[in-house]
Amino acid sequence: MEKTINNKAWFLVLPVFLLVAFSAIIPLMTVVNYSLQDTFGNNQFFWNGVGWFKELLDPSTDLGGRFLASLWRNLIFSAVILAIEVPLGIVVALSMPRSGWTVALCLVVLALPLLIPWNVVGTIWQIFGRPDIGLLGYVLNRIGIDYNYVSNEFDAWMTVIVMDVWHWTSLVALLCYAGLKSIPDAYYQAAQIDGASRWAVFTAIQLPKMHRVLLIAVLLRFMDSFMIYTEPFVVTGGGPGNSTTFISIELVKIALGQFDLGKAAALSLVYNLIILIVCWVFYTIMTNAGAERRPAKK
Amino acid sequence: MHSIPGRRIIMTVFLVFLLLPIYWLVNMSFKTNTEIVSTMTLWPHQPTAANYMRIFTDESWYSGYINSLKYVIINTVISIAVALPAAYAFARYRFLGDKHLFFWLLSNRMAPAAVYALPFFNLYSAIGLFDTPWAVALAHCIFNVPLAVWILEGFVSSVPREIDETAFLDGYSFPRFFIKILVPLIASGIGVAAFFCFMFSWVELLLARTLTATEAKPISAIMTRTVSAAGMDWGLLAAAGVLTIIPGALVIWFVRNYIARGFALGRV
Numbered sequence: 001m002e003k004t005i006n007n008k009a010w011f012l013v014l015p016v017f018l019l020v021a022f023s024a025i026i027p028l029m030t031v032v033n034y035s036l037q038d039t040f041g042n043n044q045f046f047w048n049g050v051g052w053f054k055e056l057l058d059p060s061t062d063l064g065g066r067f068l069a070s071l072w073r074n075l076i077f078s079a080v081i082l083a084i085e086v087p088l089g090i091v092v093a094l095s096m097p098r099s100g101w102t103v104a105l106c107l108v109v110l111a112l113p114l115l116i117p118w119n120v121v122g123t124i125w126q127i128f129g130r131p132d133i134g135l136l137g138y139v140l141n142r143i144g145i146d147y148n149y150v151s152n153e154f155d156a157w158m159t160v161i162v163m164d165v166w167h168w169t170s171l172v173a174l175l176c177y178a179g180l181k182s183i184p185d186a187y188y189q190a191a192q193i194d195g196a197s198r199w200a201v202f203t204a205i206q207l208p209k210m211h212r213v214l215l216i217a218v219l220l221r222f223m224d225s226f227m228i229y230t231e232p233f234v235v236t237g238g239g240p241g242n243s244t245t246f247i248s249i250e251l252v253k254i255a256l257g258q259f260d261l262g263k264a265a266a267l268s269l270v271y272n273l274i275i276l277i278v279c280w281v282f283y284t285i286m287t288n289a290g291a292e293r294r295p296a297k298k
Numbered sequence: 299m300h301s302i303p304g305r306r307i308i309m310t311v312f313l314v315f316l317l318l319p320i321y322w323l324v325n326m327s328f329k330t331n332t333e334i335v336s337t338m339t340l341w342p343h344q345p346t347a348a349n350y351m352r353i354f355t356d357e358s359w360y361s362g363y364i365n366s367l368k369y370v371i372i373n374t375v376i377s378i379a380v381a382l383p384a385a386y387a388f389a390r391y392r393f394l395g396d397k398h399l400f401f402w403l404l405s406n407r408m409a410p411a412a413v414y415a416l417p418f419f420n421l422y423s424a425i426g427l428f429d430t431p432w433a434v435a436l437a438h439c440i441f442n443v444p445l446a447v448w449i450l451e452g453f454v455s456s457v458p459r460e461i462d463e464t465a466f467l468d469g470y471s472f473p474r475f476f477i478k479i480l481v482p483l484i485a486s487g488i489g490v491a492a493f494f495c496f497m498f499s500w501v502e503l504l505l506a507r508t509l510t511a512t513e514a515k516p517i518s519a520i521m522t523r524t525v526s527a528a529g530m531d532w533g534l535l536a537a538a539g540v541l542t543i544i545p546g547a548l549v550i551w552f553v554r555n556y557i558a559r560g561f562a563l564g565r566v
Binding site: 003004005006007008009010012013015016017019020022023024026027028030031091092094095096097104106107108109110111112113114115116117118119120123124125127128132133134135136138166169170223226227229230247248249251252255256261264268271272275276279280283287 | 304305306308309312313315316317318319320322323326334335338340376379380381383384386387388390391392393394396397399401403404405406408409410411412413414415416417418420421436437439440443444447497500501502503504508517518521532535536539542543545546547549550551554555
């Protein structure tokens, strides 16, 4: 459907623009301001130019080393959870019951983890994984696996990953389910007449139809895992050592822990820039996918 | 046809995986601390409601829930109110810079809260809103408004344009058309958007904790602080956790029929 060109539409958008600009642009200017200065407390600031940015991007300094290490950890984390959650989410969506009261039940239970405050998610897994009082930790240790997420790096990683899978796979599953629901029955009937195998139905009908929602799912999951803070902070506190210190945790440590405003601000800007670039790439792919589909539709 | 072999088993296993940690939390909330620490029991052998009683009678605990609900509701109302006209504009018109504006909005949904924690603290202290529900509600707008616009735009697009035109021919003014015709037509979409605003505002902790001190402290912040100060009171912690799950569970129950569509952001 063609949209009419009407610049008066700006009046309708204005409240949103002002509200978000107030919450986004003013704080961002503060960050830019801090990132170019150094402070020794007492609200005295000194011009520091691009010094913080140079330090940030140089792995041999303390700040640069910490930034790159946490960035790297975060990228691995995002890759791992995407590799687990997307296929698992598709499988769960395909396993949804077809009709009846079980559909509502499954939907409600699936959505449940999404509505739990993030620190409570952390608390749940902190308790659940403890060897002394948690079911998971207790059972694992009972069957002879030495599991302790507080002291062992690998166990800490496993806990954080399983927690994220627990927390967010439902989102992918619900998105895929919404995509599957939009496939008309005629497609399946046609496939049946053609004698298509189960796998062929999946690759030729279901996957292409889920293409769009999957893109949204990957975008949301990548972004949210890239800025994950609360859950690992509650469970592991970024440890043992620095092994689960992701970028946001590192940032809050520098900003609110050490009150190193300049360093934190420079880190924030680079962090934001990475997110902006990824977001733009996805947005372009999404709008292109939408534009390709439009003529086919009508 | 659109399901796979063994789907019942897969679904059951997955649902059990989702429910087990929650069950464990509920289980612990009904135990005494002695029972939690000394024995490993699959259900409470000496069930007690003392943990819940303490939360309901101690104001420093239950005020946290009220504070949280306050900013969540303010945020949801603001987000929907400003997002509706904008969604209509994006769905119906092309205007100068529309695509860039949409992308900019979307990019704010993706901005990490950790980046904004400190500047927000400065900003809201400067304008005297620090430690009020308004500060948190406005701060949460940064990710909820773009999301609401995104969802509602999809729903408005699915309303045929002819309806607008007929209404204007019938002499409806724009505000009247908006309230009398468009809003009822996309009521389910508004419900879905409100659900998402509620959800993301309810689960967020970092900004909510940074922007409040004593008066407006949300429950999630009270949980982290009180518990560590009093030593580990596991039963109380678990009970507080269970109580934070309940509002979400209630909201899900009401919107369960729209969840799937809402998760595809109104675009399927």
